[in-house]
Amino acid sequence: MAPSRRNPIESLWDFFCSLKLTLFLLISLALTSIIGTVLPQGLVPPEYVARISPLKLQVYSRLGFFDMYHSWWFIALLYVFSLNLICCSIRRLPHVFRFISQPALVLDDSLAAGLSLKLQVAFSTPPDVARKRLADFLGEQFATSTLTEQGGSCHLFAQKNAWSRLGVYVVHASILVIFAGAIIGSLFGDKGFVNIVEGESVGTFMSRNGRETQLGFTLRCDQFTVSTYDSGAPKEFKSILTVLENGVAVPAYTHARVIVNDPLTYKGFTFYQSSYGQADEGGEHYLTLTPRSGTGSRRLTLHEGETVSLGDGTSLKLLETTQEVRQFIPELNGPAARIEVTSRGGTPRVFEVFRNHPEINAQRGDELIFGYEGSNARMYTGLQVTKDPGVWFVWLGCGLMVVGLFFAFFMSHKRVWIVVSKGGACMYGNASKNQAAFAQQFDDLAGKLKHLNI
């Protein structure tokens, strides 16, 4: 694109300043981004591997398609994009600054020829009186004017919103600020995960890179609860957490409530409610066996997966349990267990028993009525842990972008000149964008000027 006589540095500079490159990058980023929304990202599921040919798999992994937003070529595109932004701005900013700091106070012929908004008026008063009145007129109706005398005529110049020409550069800078925030976050931030069993505390969490990371304080889970709507859909996942420094609870962070959309932040780490479950160890479950006659009921204590013999050759296996059955069977609530009962020589029968619904337990016609009383198993809360010192840069960038867009789209640099010569004056107008709206404003101004008594 550069003429051959230019040296390579200049050609390179031109290349990075070019708008063709900008358009190419925007379209390339848009098109390549699609790949990552279609192909699985991160750990590739085995079902997917089974579905595509080994060659395809190899090509895709070589090209980094399974982690494409962190692949070298995508990052490279983003770097070239940043470079393009910087170069374009460096090339054009001095010109814009000159435009703002040294406005065209005098309307020369070549400038005047390019202006479509124009109005000629004649007057009989001496030029210096007319000049004064016109300056007052501009000051009242538009903006304070500057007067310059040149070549026998004098030029009044007034402008509005000159700074709006910088809006687009604010948007460009904001993108760089956001990128800076993202880079700071990836260099100095950390992300990870921690599970805390009710009543226990942790001082470390598992980083995304697989390392155990020190928090520098201790976090205890006092309680974890799930509440549900009547329909059985989950309503709230709630952890009650306490921060401890050297074993002593920090008052403002004692029994702090953490729910989804309401995290806890302490010393740069933020804890987000993310998952939960039943702690494995020490989970004892209690089953009741009541003969239909009502007398001689027994209570069994067993762990999940454990099988016990009931004495008469019948064996009972505790398959799985839940402390809230509503999520599986919306009409029912409370703890439930799935058990497998095998009488001597018979086939195994699997069924569910409930704590809160003894009538359902009794519906089975067996001699023994099985029931479930719940468990002493504790819950654990799963927390996402994040430290991101770059996030404030990102928000700063976002704020700048919105402000910049506002200036770039909805403010326009409006200029009005009045060239006063003997016996007449000519008014010219120009706006950096939205000429149509400015033409309206110019017409209003022109109407008033015509009726001005000079």
Added chain:
Amino acid sequence: MTSSLCFNLTTLAYMVSMVVFFVYLATRNSGVGLAGSLLAYAGLGVQTVAIALRWKESYDIGYGHAPLSNLYESVVFFSWTIILIYLFIDLKYRHRVIGAFVVPFALLAMAWAQLGLNSSIEPLVPALQSNWLLYHVITCFLGYAAFAVACGVSCMYLLKARHEMSSSLDVTAGGLMGLFPPTRVLDDLNYRAIMIGFPLLTIGIITGAAWANYAWGTYWSWDPKETWSLIVWFIYAAFLHARFTKGWVGKRAAWLSIVGFCATLFCYLGVNLFLSGLHSYGAN
């Protein structure tokens, strides 16, 4: 009066409005055009009441959340924002015929919502229980609606431009095309609608990032929805740069605007229906 009755009335109003606009295209009677606009406004009014009623109904059931929580509610809201943006453009620029190309989008959305989607009010899952839901959805959808209007106007542009090409000798600007605003105006409207939509989409993406950071600790995770919103952003950014600095106007701008809206639609619906991710409210 229930919200579902009002939503049915809304659909009916948009349908009649569209038919009246088509009659307007055929008869070119300005009274008919006015009737089309008024019907669309009436539909918007009824729809506003319906959305408010649905909001109240969700409180009556005990769920208490803004009606923006599932696919049905979002499609209804989408059609509301389309007509809102149309109303704005109609009042400001007074090119009645644009209604014939914008109201069908709103009708299509309402009809699909009423006939094909589950309209029951459901409780809000914990992930959506946040005020950010309101800011995020409203800004995104206003942006989408502006792009829809831009797409409608671009279609008009292409029709009119082709007509002008083929009948350049025929000076009497009669027929259907006589109703259309001049291509210069259509091209300008396309740009203006995108100029409204682009900042709104930007704010929508930012509020989404802020919410994600607040709920999950990550402002950007390359979730398909996020990525597609960024793709849409790139396309319209390319549109603006091509227009400002390379003078891409007219046909090329119109086509880019249509491509942009296709990407917007995919971002809104395609991602939910065909891809998986965090915004999977359309999954059932």
